[in-house]
Amino acid sequence: MNYRDEFPLEDGRIYLNHAYYGRWPRRTVRAVERLCQEVNTGAFRYGDWLQTEARLRERLRELINAPSVADIALLKNTSEGLSVVAHGLDWRAGDNIVIADQEFPSNRIVWQSLGGQGVEIRQAAISAASSEEAPEAIIERTCDENTRLVSVSSVQYGTGLRMDLGRIGAFCRREGILFCVDAIQSLGALSLDVRAIGADFLAADGHKWMLGPDGIALFYCREELRDRLTLRQYGWHMVEEPLDFDKRDWRVASSACRFECGSPNTLGIHALEASLSLLLEVGMEEVERGVLENSAYLIAAIAGNEGLGLLSPAAVIHDPARRGGIVTFGARDRAPRELFRTLKAAGVACALRGGGIRFSPHFYTPREQLETTMERLEALAPRRGGR
Numbered sequence: 001m002n003y004r005d006e007f008p009l010e011d012g013r014i015y016l017n018h019a020y021y022g023r024w025p026r027r028t029v030r031a032v033e034r035l036c037q038e039v040n041t042g043a044f045r046y047g048d049w050l051q052t053e054a055r056l057r058e059r060l061r062e063l064i065n066a067p068s069v070a071d072i073a074l075l076k077n078t079s080e081g082l083s084v085v086a087h088g089l090d091w092r093a094g095d096n097i098v099i100a101d102q103e104f105p106s107n108r109i110v111w112q113s114l115g116g117q118g119v120e121i122r123q124a125a126i127s128a129a130s131s132e133e134a135p136e137a138i139i140e141r142t143c144d145e146n147t148r149l150v151s152v153s154s155v156q157y158g159t160g161l162r163m164d165l166g167r168i169g170a171f172c173r174r175e176g177i178l179f180c181v182d183a184i185q186s187l188g189a190l191s192l193d194v195r196a197i198g199a200d201f202l203a204a205d206g207h208k209w210m211l212g213p214d215g216i217a218l219f220y221c222r223e224e225l226r227d228r229l230t231l232r233q234y235g236w237h238m239v240e241e242p243l244d245f246d247k248r249d250w251r252v253a254s255s256a257c258r259f260e261c262g263s264p265n266t267l268g269i270h271a272l273e274a275s276l277s278l279l280l281e282v283g284m285e286e287v288e289r290g291v292l293e294n295s296a297y298l299i300a301a302i303a304g305n306e307g308l309g310l311l312s313p314a315a316v317i318h319d320p321a322r323r324g325g326i327v328t329f330g331a332r333d334r335a336p337r338e339l340f341r342t343l344k345a346a347g348v349a350c351a352l353r354g355g356g357i358r359f360s361p362h363f364y365t366p367r368e369q370l371e372t373t374m375e376r377l378e379a380l381a382p383r384r385g386g387r
Contacts, residue, residue, distance in 0.1 A: 003282055004364050013347040014369045019157060019185055019326050019360035020351045022211040024275065031274035035267060049266055056273040059280060060218050064183075064202065065193040070255035073219040074264060078184050081203025081219035082110040082151070084259050085180055088229030093118030095148045098139060100126045104157045107182045111151060122147075126161070131314050136167045143171075149178040154192065155185035158354030160295070160312045160326030162186070169198025178225075184208055187218070188276075189291045189325045189362065191284045200225055206268070209325065209362065211275040216268030221256050235261035282363070290363030291325045294370060298327040298359055301374045307332055308377065311356045330356035331380070339380065346376045 006025035009015060015023055038045045057069040066072060075081050097111045101123040111121050124142040126135035139150060150172055155162050165181060172179040180201040183192060188209030194202055202220040206212030221229065231252065236242055238258045239250040252258045279287055299317055302308045310329050315322040331339050336356045343350055343357065351358045361370065 003278065004366065006278060007364050011347075013349065014373055015349045016359040016361045016365070016370075016373065017349040017351055018189070018209055018211075018362045019353075019358060020208070021214075022188070022208050022275075022362070024213075024271065025211060025278050027278060028211065028271050028274040031270045032267060035270045049270070052273050053264060053266075053269050056269050056276065059273060059276040062280060063187065063192070063276065063284070064218070064220060065195055066220055067195065067223070070257075071220055071223060073221070073256035073259040074269065075203070075217045075219045075259065076215055076265070077217045078182055078203045078205045079106045079110060081201070081217055082106060082180065082182065084219060084221075084229060084232075085149075085151075085201045086110045086114060087232050089148070089178075090228070090230070091117050091119050091148070094120075094146055096120040096122050096144070096146050098122045098124055098142045098147055098150045100124050100135070100139065100152050100156070100163075102127050102156045102158055102161070103153055104182070104184075107151055107153055120146075126156075129313070129315075134164070134167075135161065135315075136164050136171070139168060140171050143175065143177060147175070147177050149180055151180040151182065153182040153185060154187070155190070155324035155326060157185050157326070158358070159328055160316050160324055160354075160358075162190070162316070162322050162324045164321075165192075165197035165199070172200075173198050185326065186324055188279055188287075190288050194220055194222075206272040206275070210272065211279070211362075212272035213268050216265045216272050219256065219259060221259070226254075226256065226258065229259075231258065233261040237262050237264065287363040290365075291361075292320060292323055294361040294363070294365055294367075295323050295325055295327050296320065297367065297370055298361070298374075299323075301370070302327065302329045302377075305374075305378065311354055325360050325362065327359045328354040328356050329359075334380070342380050343376070346380070348373055348376060 007023055057072050060072050061069045099107055122142050124139040126138050129135045129138055152163055154165055169179050178200045181199045183202050183204040187204040200222050205217040207214035238253055238261045240253050302310055308329050309332055310317055312328045330336055336352055339357055340352050
């Protein structure tokens with residue numbers, strides 16, 4: 001299949017910003033347009049909409065290799081999923097939570113909100129990791145006998161550092177520590193198996209690498225832990241038999257649907273289901289190969305330009321196993337914000353992150369567009385001494 005036909009962009013613009021907001025495939029646009037036409041006539045197709053929701057749950061289960069669709073909840077965003085964990089567990093004064101010091105605010109603020117309960121938030125200084133020390137070793141060293149949970153991003157949003165989730169998960173299992181993953185910067189770009197990495201909880205919004213909309217997210221909770229999360233929201237949708245509106249002796253759903261208190265995001269469900277259908281048709285192995293080939297090209301091209309400097313850590317630069325889809329760099333003679341504005345004016349979509357410019361192409365991004373980007377960069381930040 002020619003999947004690049006799903007992403008038309010023929011006016012010279014180049015999109016390298018999936019770590020911020022992913023593009024919708026054509027099929028996703030069509031699915032939303034079709035739903036809008038259906039809703040225009042009322043809810044005659046509601047049964048079909050429920051089938052689309054069921055397909056989405058199964059696609060998400062397949063994407064992360066969850067044991068069952070019963071482990072999958074559809075929430076609004078990553079922050080909500082992390083908050084279900086943070087405000088559902090029975091914390092005790094003196095407990096601590098370990099996170100990395102490079103985390104996006106979602107994976108800091110949620111945990112820091114527990115400070116009033118006497119829970120300590122420890123930040124593992126992975127930003128100071130030497131070439132001889134793995135960032136996971138720093139996380140392990142930051143834990144102690146009072147650590148109840150470790151929460152990390154699968155890929156760091158600013159630097160592109162890909163964490164060894166399997167190592168962290170195995171450590172947590174040995175030490176009796178819960179393991180929570182913020183997967184928003186990898187899910188849809190890299191293969192992920194919740195069973196292989198030993199994740200207890202995982203959350204990821206759909207609007208980045210999964211190529212869907214915002215306002216809908218995956219939340220995974222291991223079956224054995226569902227009852228340990230105290231529910232903080234209640235509504236009609238989180239019970240067994242939610243469509244039996246006259247039922248008085250209601251019970252909380254035994255599945256992860258218990259975390260979905262109210263009406264589902266029908267539009268978001270249709271959009272994300274269509275986008276995931278593309279990713280799974282292509283296959284996550286092929287998607288990951290394309291993502292890593294693109295990041296490898298950018299790393300080599302930027303390293304080869306003396307007017308530019310890579311800001312991604314040495315591990316990302318030298319070890320392919322440490323890479324995701326994010327490459328961060330700066331110009332040696334130009335401030336990041338100035339370079340960002342110039343790139344934007346030149347039709348290159350990117351982001352200011354990690355102290356510089358963040359590029360994040362997806363699997364479908366053509367090599368020619370990356371080459372054109374580097375040509376434009378050459379004009380903006382020429383090699384020292386000219387050429």
